Amino acid sequence: MLENNGQKQNDKQKHYRGQIIKALSGFYYIEENQTGQIYQTRGRGNFRQKDQSPLVGDWVEFVADNDQEGLVTAIAERKNAMIRPPVANVDLAFLVASVTDPTISPKLIDRYLVYIESLGIQPVLYLSKLDLLTENQVQDVDQLIALYQEIGYAVFTSEQDLSQSQTLKDLVQDKVVVAVGQSGVGKSTFLNEILPVGDIATAEISKRLGRGRHTTRHSELHDVFGGKFADTPGFSNISIDYIPKEDLDNYLPEFFALKGQCKFRECTHQHEPKCAVKAALAAGQISQQRYDSYVQMYQEIASAKPQYNKRK
Known part of the structure; x- marks a missing residue:
């Protein structure tokens, strides 16, 4: 059930329901669930007073006279919410980890997987930059892939043509999906490969810092293979202290x-x-x-x- 914010609504405005597909500069862009039309909205002021914040992926009620001046009035109960990245109602998470430049340690992969599992989200592992491996490194990566597959995780790699992967299409269908991982590991390149039109900005690794620059500045849902795919900002670390x-x-x-x-x-x-x-x-x-x-x-x-x- 949606939580009413307690403020009176203008009866002259039309009432809608939809999903937030993008949040940027204080605006929430909502895809109306009947027509698919996109509305630009803002949140009601008392959301902040109630310690609520609309997130990409939220199902919301909103009022609007036109597609540029809507107002979010209520947020539906969430099945989950990822704070880092800020996306709600996530079904599936692709953990993007690079095998080189930067090399992501298996312990960090395990940490991310625990974080994802603890939110009730199905994890999928994507290993990027396999084309940069030396011959001596290939065997180690093959063993890593075999380990996670044996545990039961689906594993994809940058060597696969994901746009033609039926397994990927079946996984994504009717789901809200995120790509998570550190900056510079290849999340945007990964999404560019599967989006109908590659339009996600990418950037080179910062050699001085030894990690990637943040190339994604906001969260947004894209239509991919019958699901909703979020491109989200990278981050350096996550806390798991909330897990008993x-x-x-x-x-x-x-x-x-x-x-x-x-x-x-x-x-x-x-x-x-x-x-x-x-x-x-x-x-x-x-x-x-x-x-x-x-x-x-x-x-x-x-x-x-x-x-x-x-x-x-």
Whole structure:
């Protein structure tokens, strides 16, 4: 049910419902759900008083006399909201990670995957810049791909023609999809490959800083393969402190598959005897890389100060 903002509406204005497809400079661009017409709107002043902020992906009610002067009046309840990037009601997230220039570590990939899983969003992995690999590096990347596929993640690479991928089309159909990852890893190039007209700005890596420049300045939904695809600003890090440490294993699929099989209910999978996760690690059923990522994230959450133990 939509939350009414409590202000009286002008009966002379027409009432509409739609989805925010772009937010830019204080304006919200809404695709009306009956006609598909785009309306430029602003938010009601008391959204801020109620600590509400419309996000791209939100379903909203709005009033408008024309397509340039609308006003958002209510925001529908969200299934989720990604603060970084700022998109609501996300179904699927492509984690874009570059294998070089800059090289993204497997532990950082695992961190992003946990973040995505914790929001109830289906993660998909996209590895970019494979064309820049040396022959000696190819084998390592092939092993990384095999690891994530064995866990159950769909993996795409920059060597594939995504515009012709039926698997990708089936994944995206009727979903709100985001591409997330650090700046400079190739999110905009990835989207340029699948959009009907490549119109997402790209930029070269900043050699001095060793990371990418932020090439995307706002969030916007694009129609792709029957779904809505968001291009979103890159970011350098994410906080996972809001996840209770005892719930962390829920967001690593191979750990979650063993839930309830440890001797102790509150097993941390680190020091306890008869731990199903450690047994699977010893048997080679869980990779050392993923286990090390889990331990690092667990210790980070456990050592976080209580006042910072929240989503950021």
